[in-house]
Amino acid sequence: MSHQVSPPSTPNHLPTVVKKERELSWQVASNLFVSFKYAWAGISYSFKTQRNFRIHISVGALAIALSVFLHLQAIEIAIIGITSGLVLALELLNTAIESLVDLTVKQTYHDLAKIAKDCAAGAVLISALVAVLVAGILLLPPLVILITSNL
Numbered sequence: 045m046s047h048q049v050s051p052p053s054t055p056n057h058l059p060t061v062v063k064k065e066r067e068l069s070w071q072v073a074s075n076l077f078v079s080f081k082y083a084w085a086g087i088s089y090s091f092k093t094q095r096n097f098r099i100h101i102s103v104g105a106l107a108i109a110l111s112v113f114l115h116l117q118a119i120e121i122a123i124i125g126i127t128s129g130l131v132l133a134l135e136l137l138n139t140a141i142e143s144l145v146d147l148t149v150k151q152t153y154h155d156l157a158k159i160a161k162d163c164a165a166g167a168v169l170i171s172a173l174v175a176v177l178v179a180g181i182l183l184l185p186p187l188v189i190l191i192t193s194n195l
């Protein structure tokens with residue numbers, strides 16, 4: 045007796061699936077300029093509502109300004125910029141996950157909601173600790189030299 049086997053999915057099926065998934069979106073950005081506008085709206089929302097985001101922007105800007113003031117090498121300034129940017133990007137993702145969790149479970153307690161929010165917050169914390177470590181390693185030695193040479 046022979047069994048009929050359904051054909052494996054081919055790359056031809058992919059565009060249909062992708063198209064259907066995008067159809068679930070309430071609105072799709074029509075062009076690159078509009079995409080930037082929505083991205084800026086997300087950054088602006090986080091800045092207005094998330095105290096931690098404002099703190100991270102301030103600390104990151106301070107670290108970059110200090111590294112320029114202390115005449116660090118370009119590669120060192122770039123490393124401080126990358127680590128600071130990573131913290132901000134993860135803070136935005138944390139805000140996105142918080143919103144999705146709140147949208148899904150509203151004001152009810154759920155263990156999975158707690159895991160999602162706690163892990164997202166943990167990711168921000170790890171990136172912030174790494175940024176502080178990197179900034180400390182690169183900024184402290186020239187800062188100490190500057191301070192001691194002026195005593």
Ligand SMILES: Nc1ncnc2c1ncn2[C@@H]1O[C@H](COP(=O)(O)OP(=O)(O)OP(=O)(O)O)[C@@H](O)[C@H]1O
Pocket residue numbers: 094096138142149150151152153154155157158161162165
């Ligand atoms: N629906 C929920 N179910 C279970 N636990 C929740 C839920 N909502 C929040 N929590 C718990 O409360 C904590 C704080 O929630 P909140 O929404 O303020 O997230 P947060 O990451 O601390 O926010 P922020 O990054 O702004 O400080 C979460 O980390 C989680 O442990």
